[in-house]
Amino acid sequence: MANYQLLINGKKYQTEADPDTPLLWVLRDNLGLLGTKYGCGIAQCGACTVHLNGLAVRSCTLPVSTVGTKKVTTIEGLSADGTHPVQQAWDEVDVPQCGYCQAGQIMTAAALLAKNPKPSSQEIDTAMNGNLCRCGTYHRIQEAIVLASSKISK
Amino acid sequence: METIRTSRRDFIKLSVAAGGGLVLGFNWSDTEAAGIALVPAGASDAVNFNSYLAISPNDIVTIFSPNPELGQNIKTSFPMIVAEELEADWSKVNVVQAALDTKKFERQLTGGSGAIPHSWERLRKAGATAKYLLIEAAAKRWGVSSATLVAENGRVWDKANNRSLTFGELASEASQISLPAEVKLKDRKDFKIIGKPIRNVDNQAMLSGKPLYGLDFYREGMLTAMIQRPRSFGMKVKSFDGTAAKAVPGIVDVIQFKNNVAVIGKNTWSIIKARKLLKIEYEKEAAIESTPDHDALFRKLLDAKEATVRRKDGDVDTAFSGAAKVIKREYQCPFLPHNPMEPMNFFAHVRPDGVELVGPSQTPDMARNEVAKLLGIAPDKITLELTRLGGGFGRRLKADYVVEAAELSSLVKAPVKVIWTREDDMGGGSYRPAVRYRFEAALDKDGNLIGYKLRGVGINSGNPTREHNFPSGAVDHLLIDSIEHQSPITTGAWRAPITNFLAFAEQAFLDEVAVEAKKDPVQFRLDLLDRGKKSPVGEIRYDIDRMKTVIQLAAEKAQWGKKKNVAQGFSVYFSHRSYVAQVAEVEIKGGKPAVKRIIAASDCGIVVNKSGAEQQVRGGIVDGMGHAFFGNLTFKDGAAEQLNFNSFRLIRFKEVPEIDVHFVDNGIDPTGLGEPALPPTGGAIANALFKATGKRLYNQPFNKQPDLEGVSLGRSI
Numbered sequence: 001m002a003n004y005q006l007l008i009n010g011k012k013y014q015t016e017a018d019p020d021t022p023l024l025w026v027l028r029d030n031l032g033l034l035g036t037k038y039g040c041g042i043a044q045c046g047a048c049t050v051h052l053n054g055l056a057v058r059s060c061t062l063p064v065s066t067v068g069t070k071k072v073t074t075i076e077g078l079s080a081d082g083t084h085p086v087q088q089a090w091d092e093v094d095v096p097q098c099g100y101c102q103a104g105q106i107m108t109a110a111a112l113l114a115k116n117p118k119p120s121s122q123e124i125d126t127a128m129n130g131n132l133c134r135c136g137t138y139h140r141i142q143e144a145i146v147l148a149s150s151k152i153s154k
Numbered sequence: 155m156e157t158i159r160t161s162r163r164d165f166i167k168l169s170v171a172a173g174g175g176l177v178l179g180f181n182w183s184d185t186e187a188a189g190i191a192l193v194p195a196g197a198s199d200a201v202n203f204n205s206y207l208a209i210s211p212n213d214i215v216t217i218f219s220p221n222p223e224l225g226q227n228i229k230t231s232f233p234m235i236v237a238e239e240l241e242a243d244w245s246k247v248n249v250v251q252a253a254l255d256t257k258k259f260e261r262q263l264t265g266g267s268g269a270i271p272h273s274w275e276r277l278r279k280a281g282a283t284a285k286y287l288l289i290e291a292a293a294k295r296w297g298v299s300s301a302t303l304v305a306e307n308g309r310v311w312d313k314a315n316n317r318s319l320t321f322g323e324l325a326s327e328a329s330q331i332s333l334p335a336e337v338k339l340k341d342r343k344d345f346k347i348i349g350k351p352i353r354n355v356d357n358q359a360m361l362s363g364k365p366l367y368g369l370d371f372y373r374e375g376m377l378t379a380m381i382q383r384p385r386s387f388g389m390k391v392k393s394f395d396g397t398a399a400k401a402v403p404g405i406v407d408v409i410q411f412k413n414n415v416a417v418i419g420k421n422t423w424s425i426i427k428a429r430k431l432l433k434i435e436y437e438k439e440a441a442i443e444s445t446p447d448h449d450a451l452f453r454k455l456l457d458a459k460e461a462t463v464r465r466k467d468g469d470v471d472t473a474f475s476g477a478a479k480v481i482k483r484e485y486q487c488p489f490l491p492h493n494p495m496e497p498m499n500f501f502a503h504v505r506p507d508g509v510e511l512v513g514p515s516q517t518p519d520m521a522r523n524e525v526a527k528l529l530g531i532a533p534d535k536i537t538l539e540l541t542r543l544g545g546g547f548g549r550r551l552k553a554d555y556v557v558e559a560a561e562l563s564s565l566v567k568a569p570v571k572v573i574w575t576r577e578d579d580m581g582g583g584s585y586r587p588a589v590r591y592r593f594e595a596a597l598d599k600d601g602n603l604i605g606y607k608l609r610g611v612g613i614n615s616g617n618p619t620r621e622h623n624f625p626s627g628a629v630d631h632l633l634i635d636s637i638e639h640q641s642p643i644t645t646g647a648w649r650a651p652i653t654n655f656l657a658f659a660e661q662a663f664l665d666e667v668a669v670e671a672k673k674d675p676v677q678f679r680l681d682l683l684d685r686g687k688k689s690p691v692g693e694i695r696y697d698i699d700r701m702k703t704v705i706q707l708a709a710e711k712a713q714w715g716k717k718k719n720v721a722q723g724f725s726v727y728f729s730h731r732s733y734v735a736q737v738a739e740v741e742i743k744g745g746k747p748a749v750k751r752i753i754a755a756s757d758c759g760i761v762v763n764k765s766g767a768e769q770q771v772r773g774g775i776v777d778g779m780g781h782a783f784f785g786n787l788t789f790k791d792g793a794a795e796q797l798n799f800n801s802f803r804l805i806r807f808k809e810v811p812e813i814d815v816h817f818v819d820n821g822i823d824p825t826g827l828g829e830p831a832l833p834p835t836g837g838a839i840a841n842a843l844f845k846a847t848g849k850r851l852y853n854q855p856f857n858k859q860p861d862l863e864g865v866s867l868g869r870s871i
């Protein structure tokens with residue numbers, strides 16, 4: 001067990017964990033940040049996606065000991081009130097079915113748009129291909145990213 | 155306008171809720187009830203209530219949604235139906251997931267695409283009755299005839315005198331009004347909410363990461379547990395040594411119950427690590443089977459003399475011996491795990507005075523009964539609260555994971571949440587059964603289908619045929635039979651049970667038969683249906699006109715046979731009361747076939763929520779396509795060989811084709827849409843690939859078939 005200071009969603013957290021504990025379980029078990037989901041635990045589905053210094057990463061395979069002073073953003077911190085353009089677009093397009101994968105989808109899409117506000121459809125394909133949606137909402141995810149992109153570039 | 159009697163089947167109770175609002179409870183049991191009763195003000199008596207809507211003085215209409223929500227959008231569409239008849243202001247509707255309550259609700263489950271068909275009329279009456287009471291209350295207050303008043307957007311209006319009252323202002327007085335013997339339901343043309351694309355009521359919560367799912371349930375003092383179940387079906391625990399596991403910091407206990415070894419701890423990661431240190435010895439308890447054994451067994455069973463006859467019309471032997479042409483083909487599919495994105499989990503707290511269960515279940519009532527049986531207590535000592543389900547696909551129709559959690563809690567005498575890893579989930583059974591079919595068709599010299607045979611053999615498949623489906627009833631001589639092999643590998647209902655593969659096999663086969671008969675595949679199906687309509691052979695349990703209409707609509711929307719440089723494949727299937735036809739389009743890109751587009755025509759009766767319905771069709775097609783191409787769960791020595799998404803392939807973002815969704819607008823009461831879009835997809839794609847390449851697909855997954863090399867998928871190829 002070691003003590004970790006983490007900067008998550010602009011807030012400082014202190015927690016005890018084994019150094020090899022994936023950030024996913026620190027968020028969920030230690031800090032009660034439950035928006036980040038477990039889907040596979042082996043970096044195959046994207047349900048656990050968070051931002052590390054603005055880049056989308058898989059928290060299920062990211063040991064807490066490697067986070068250091070990097071800024072972590074989870075779905076809870078993407079916006080204060082669910083009004084990030086990506087969240088708005090997701091609502092307007094009515095993307096979710098069961099909804100379980102969507103936090104990860106949104107975090108992946110938000111990271112893409114932060115870097116590349118006007119992605120081509122091929123760039124969207126490449127960015128989103130790592131996120132599984134068992135319900136098959138892929139078309140609406142695509143549509144929502146295009147909408148969010150238009151909101152951001154406005 | 156439809157008039158529905160409320161007094162016979164529907165026993166309605168009315169009461170004033172604690173907050174002074176109007177609460178309507180509906181008992182929708184089929185028993186002859188004592189008419190409509192008015193419950194005295196103040197009583198929040200829920201006995202005999204079945205579903206529930208409340209109007210608060212602040213105008214908020216609370217609608218309790220009883221059925222488990224797993225992405226089929228019931229939590230939005232049920233309240234839409236109530237709100238429509240109530241003339242509620244949708245922006246003031248608050249939807250609440252109801253806990254399991256068999257006294258209030260009937261059929262509180264999710265499965266068989268049956269929720270809307272079952273509840274359509276009941277929900278409408280719920281809204282209409284409340285509207286009636288609110289209008290009567292306003293009439294009384296103003297001293298006018300209720301016939302001059304209308305309800306609109308959350309208010310009752312006296313338009314002649316240009317005045318109105320909100321539902322909240324009227325709620326308390328409405329509760330004093332006697333219930334009507336009959337309520338009038340709205341004419342379909344006056345629908346304002348039904349048929350519109352209404353956004354999911356949980357969007358805000360889902361999109362901002364609120365803890366909605368079973369895995370998100372935390373309770374102070376709760377323990378977490380994972381269970382090591384035998385890796386191989388047919389094995390049982392001989393002995394185990396949990397010393398090393400128990401020594402891991404954070405681990406509370408390691409115990410065995412039945413064939414399970416549970417690692418119980420305070421946090422997930424220490425449990426995952428401790429589990430790896432378990433030493434468990436297993437011994438054989440039943441047959442240990444592998445996939446090659448099943449392949450060999452299927453071939454043997456297809457030739458077996460004895461089989462269970464499911465349907466027999468005319469005399470197939472004579473028809474086949476006199477046929478001008480006989481076509482015989484076989485089709486096989488593997489087991490499939492359900493893989494909802496949220497793995498199995500459940501919270502249980504077994505206390506001396508009662509049991510608390512919380513989690514995702516498609517069948518909460520059954521789960522409670524099984525727990526009651528296990529613990530030897532009465533079901534009413536158990537509460538079950540439903541979380542949102544992170545998908546189901548049939549897996550959560552079973553209660554194994556609920557019972558396990560309860561048993562573990564009773565053994566450790568503590569509140570415990572059992573969670574499954576993806577590996578536990580994929581290796582843990584309850585699969586779509588592996589099945590093999592043999593189809594045979596006899597054609598006369600004019601290419602008419604005069605004889606039809608189908609044998610289905612499957613592993614724990616129950617009846618792997620749907621003997622009364624098309625083309626039964628349209629062929630003079632027909633024989634459908636089946637054989638089931640019992641195996642330790644557990645199976646269960648998987649979205650569109652049986653038809654998820656049977657439809658592919660049948661529609662691919664009929665396509666081949668049409669080609670052999672030198673007929674256009676669409677016309678071939680229409681001719682068969684006409685023939686069934688004109689002189690039905692035996693019983694016909696599907697609606698020929700509805701099936702023809704979806705066929706024609708799909709053909710029209712896809713411009714069937716008229717597109718240049720596009721290979722089209724057709725498929726149509728009836729399942730769960732609804733009809734869906736699909737045209738798949740394959741184009742040659744860089745010398746290789748690419749699955750580019752699917753056009754779907756669905757008849758599910760009235761569409762309740764356009765947004766939900768469209769996505770239900772699209773999602774069903776993506777599901778059907780993904781599993782037809784990639785879904786493959788194989789066994790070695792009784793153990794599943796694919797345990798996570800690195801070896802079990804799900805369809806991904808890039809690979810989905812364009813999907814056009816169309817609905818038949820026929821005004822029929824809703825017939826269900828959770829499953830029916832899935833079955834036709836594999837057949838439409840296989841038939842289009844045949845058009846493009848001249849090669850037929852017989853087995854799933856397609857990507858393991860040598861003929862499919864080089865095929866690409868996706869809208870942007």
Ligand code: FES
Binds near residue numbers: 044045
């Ligand atoms: S849970 Fe991290 S990628 Fe699946």
Ligand code: FES
Binds near residue numbers: 099135136
């Ligand atoms: S919405 Fe259910 S898994 Fe994506």
